[in-house]
Amino acid sequence: MFVDVWPISLFPDDIPVPEAESVLSSEERQRADRFRFPKHAIRYRQCHAAMRHVLGRYLNVSPGKVELTHGSRGKPRLAGRSNLRFNLSHSGDLALLAVSAGLDVGVDVEAIRHDLPVDGLARFFTVAERERLLAMRSGEKERTFFRWWTRKEAVLKADGSGLSGGLDRLDISNSPPDLVRFPDDGEQRWRVQDLEVEAGYAAAVAAPDGEWQVRWRRMNEA
Numbered sequence: 001m002f003v004d005v006w007p008i009s010l011f012p013d014d015i016p017v018p019e020a021e022s023v024l025s026s027e028e029r030q031r032a033d034r035f036r037f038p039k040h041a042i043r044y045r046q047c048h049a050a051m052r053h054v055l056g057r058y059l060n061v062s063p064g065k066v067e068l069t070h071g072s073r074g075k076p077r078l079a080g081r082s083n084l085r086f087n088l089s090h091s092g093d094l095a096l097l098a099v100s101a102g103l104d105v106g107v108d109v110e111a112i113r114h115d116l117p118v119d120g121l122a123r124f125f126t127v128a129e130r131e132r133l134l135a136m137r138s139g140e141k142e143r144t145f146f147r148w149w150t151r152k153e154a155v156l157k158a159d160g161s162g163l164s165g166g167l168d169r170l171d172i173s174n175s176p177p178d179l180v181r182f183p184d185d186g187e188q189r190w191r192v193q194d195l196e197v198e199a200g201y202a203a204a205v206a207a208p209d210g211e212w213q214v215r216w217r218r219m220n221e222a
Contacts, residue, residue, distance in 0.1 A: 002215040003105055003207055005195065008050045008095040010043045020049030023063040047095035050219065051088050054097055058084055075160045087157050094198065098205050103212060106157030108150040109195075109203040118145045124167045146202035147194065148172050154206035155180055155190045179209060 021029065028048050035041040052063035059066065059082065067079035078084055086099045092111035118141055122130045129148065133141060152167045170180050179189050193214060195203040205214060
């Protein structure tokens with residue numbers, strides 16, 4: 001079984017805004033209009049239009065005909081009975097879309113920033129993770145922080161809870177390689193995999209534990 005990962009470049013010329021606008025739903029257009037800064041509105045339109053183009057390929061419908069709704073905890077999903085699952089993340093000039101047939105997926109990408117107060121943000125991690133993180137040297141501490149953050153957020157998005165699910169509920173430091181489990185969630189385990197993306201970003205994808213593989217896809221594929 002595969003989890004398809006689609007990288008989407010959000011440079012302004014790659015996905016023209018008028019073209020993006022034409023395939024968005026009224027809800028998506030309204031949300032884009034609420035962004036304070038035009039740059040953020042443009043990126044939102046671009047990555048959501050690209051998502052619609054990709055999902056339309058799987059469903060064999062035009063991008064504007066892709067019908068979206070939300071699950072009980074707010075995670076976007078396809079309307080109707082399709083078993084296709086997807087998740088979208090974007091940061092800076094890069095977006096990632098993860099798509100799978102039947103597997104709940106989560107993906108996260110973060111532009112690595114060197115001005116973040118990593119020591120302060122470590123409060124969102126478990127006690128064991130904080131202790132390990134704060135003992136690291138500066139460069140290693142930054143890399144580890146973004147690696148752990150993207151892995152945690154990918155799992156929380158796959159689970160459907162998002163950041164409201166609590167980054168401190170997942171202990172990456174004590175988990176078996178690539179496997180994590182919510183302590184209060186029975187035997188459900190999630191497998192998370194780091195993604196090799198362009199320099200300056202950290203990324204990860206997650207889905208239920210099993211024999212799935214990541215398959216990279218490209219927007220310009222026939």
